[in-house]
Amino acid sequence: MSRIRTEVRIGRMMLRTPVTVASGTFGYASEFSGFFDLRILGAVTTKTVTLKPRRGNVPPRTCETPAGMLNSVGLENPGIDVFLKEKMPFLAGYKVPVIVSIASESDNREFIELARRLDHCREAAAIELNISCPNIRHTTARPGTSLIAQDAGATYRLVKAVRAVTKKTIITKLSPNVTDIVSIAAAAEEAGSDAVALINTITGMSIDASSRKSRIGAVIGGLSGPAIRPVAVRMVWEVSRRVSIPVIGMGGICDTDSALEFLLAGASAVAVGTGNFLSPSLADEIVKGIREYMRENRFGSVSMLRKGMKYAR
Amino acid sequence: MKSFEKKVIIISNRDLKHGRFILSFSDKQIAGAASPGQFLMVKVSRGLFPLLRRPFSIHNCSGKDGRIDVLYEVKGPGSRLLSQYPPGRVLEVVGPLGNGFSLPEKGRGVILVAGGMGAAPLFFLASRLAAERSKRRIYALLGACGKNRLCRPAEFTAAGCSVKLSTDDGSCGSAGYVSGLLDSFLNSPGIIPSAYVIYACGPRPMLQATAFVAGKFGVPGYCSLEAHMACGIGACMGCVIPVRSEGGREAYKRVCHDGPVFSLQEPDWGKM
Structure with a gap:
């Protein structure tokens, strides 16, 4: 059989393989560089950075749940200045596209300022707009919602505003904590987002009956891991059929088969998240596993794989 | 590393x-x-x-x-x-x-302070120090809630440590917490506290008390902390503890990547 083509285009960014990592689960990549060759990844997605340093939420910040975990880290990060000075140089040495995830807790101006800064940064291949972190509160979303990604209008306005200041590839990270994720994805597409990434964590809680306290410091946190995978696959499938921009699928990927679920549901690429904690070289295993599956099942390209789902029984 | x-x-x-x-x-x-x-x-x-x-x-x-x-x-x-x-x-x-213990300078006496299972990592330190074949004095102060919970005193003795025991219920060794045992040890005649370094591991309240005693006598020391972790390699920011940084500013450090060994005075014990 002829060569297997695993490359995928997302906006202006070319991924060598359809596998990246979810922001916040891979640090700034240096933490993982001793466990596998990072160049095998299609892209590295860095931990969400904000304009100013953020201390993050009070511990405990994580707890284990059935087939998953809750976190309430709260976007702890050193701020964009330190990120560009201390974290980016390491990544630049790897010749792997870097998706820089950004967020703001106040208003759109902070996102715009961050996007401006990154527009000048040669090493940043794409900007991920993290408008769906459940552990911080936004002031721009309409009353009754706390996330930009819970409001199609707010999503549209933010993406449009960022689009106006950068030519970099824009990826909008969506929240599953909505009634209709397709309408939010459509708003991001209409405003000029090059791709959507889904899903961020599902809000959740866990209470220790003996202490009668929440198992995490912030009381409510974000659920991730295999427990959320069916929800994520369903949302990726729905969104992929309704928008024409690429979808990066994620949520509970912990082996090759679970990554393939997302690609078959229509994702152009997948991101390994909590799975990175289970095995630091999991993304490497999945890249190889996808290639192997494509060879065995005669899929010459990722776009063929994306259309490979069967419906008739 | x-x-x-x-x-x-x-x-x-x-x-x-x-x-x-x-x-x-x-x-x-x-x-x-x-x-x-x-x-x-x-x-x-x-x-x-x-x-x-x-x-x-x-x-x-x-x-x-x-x-x-x-x-x-x-x-x-x-x-x-x-x-x-x-x-x-x-x-x-x-x-x-993670980061291990900073090994003691030549000639400095060592006091291992363990609360229950806290003895686990300290034994590795004791056996490494024993392998030096120096004349260094190594004391192992092992505490637990009761006699059955004391952790491997015979093995610490075999590794060349002078072992002292304490139990909360008084069923073995001196009655009380191991931090109290440390206090009376540092007070005992012939012991010059400044000639020692403390390595401690155990429950957080026990480490807090140990840090207090160490501070009182001006003995430098380290503690190894335990935490629930997701990744263990510094990526998830999940296992943080509050620390006292320069200028009194509040900060968090990761137990997995910045620790698990910290100076005894670094954690903000009151906020843990």
Whole structure:
């Protein structure tokens, strides 16, 4: 059989393989560089950075749940200045596209300022707009919602505003904590987002009956891991059929088969998240596993794989 | 600092009674890189429950074949599963991880202060120091709630430590907390506190009390902290503790990556 083509285009960014990592689960990549060759990844997605340093939420910040975990880290990060000075140089040495995830807790101006800064940064291949972190509160979303990604209008306005200041590839990270994720994805597409990434964590809680306290410091946190995978696959499938921009699928990927679920549901690429904690070289295993599956099942390209789902029984 | 992700084979998984076990395997790379105070992330399940790996400190590394011992207590579903694994089973481990203890300068006396299972990483330190074959004095102050919970006093003696014991209920050694034992030890005639360094591990209130006693006598020291971890390699920011940074500004540090060993005075004990 002829060569297997695993490359995928997302906006202006070319991924060598359809596998990246979810922001916040891979640090700034240096933490993982001793466990596998990072160049095998299609892209590295860095931990969400904000304009100013953020201390993050009070511990405990994580707890284990059935087939998953809750976190309430709260976007702890050193701020964009330190990120560009201390974290980016390491990544630049790897010749792997870097998706820089950004967020703001106040208003759109902070996102715009961050996007401006990154527009000048040669090493940043794409900007991920993290408008769906459940552990911080936004002031721009309409009353009754706390996330930009819970409001199609707010999503549209933010993406449009960022689009106006950068030519970099824009990826909008969506929240599953909505009634209709397709309408939010459509708003991001209409405003000029090059791709959507889904899903961020599902809000959740866990209470220790003996202490009668929440198992995490912030009381409510974000659920991730295999427990959320069916929800994520369903949302990726729905969104992929309704928008024409690429979808990066994620949520509970912990082996090759679970990554393939997302690609078959229509994702152009997948991101390994909590799975990175289970095995630091999991993304490497999945890249190889996808290639192997494509060879065995005669899929010459990722776009063929994306259309490979069967419906008739 | 190099870490490895390996599949190893369990050599033995011995029941020490009272819910404690000692698991052994061989890995030359991990053993070669390991220093006292570092830990391993061990996959305890085959499936999705429990999902996350469990951090265990390295109890000892010995021999040319890179034998590694892990001393653990059955506390929950993860450690219970681990205790059921027979010799010959494959175990997935990542390590060594974190920053180990800064070794004491030449000639400085050493006081190990352990609360219960806190003795686990301190034994590796004791055996490394014993291998120096110097004239250094090493005291091991081992405390526990009762006689049955005291952790391996005979092994510490065999490793060349002068062992002193305390139990909360007075069933063995002096009655009271091990921090009290440390206080009276530093007060005893002939002991010059400034000639020693403390290495402590145990429950957080015990470490807080140890830090207080160390501060009172002006003895430098280190503690190894325990925490629930998701990744164990500094990526998830989940296992943070509040620390006192310069200028009194509040900050968080990761137990897995910035620790698990901290100076006794660094954690903001009042906020933990």
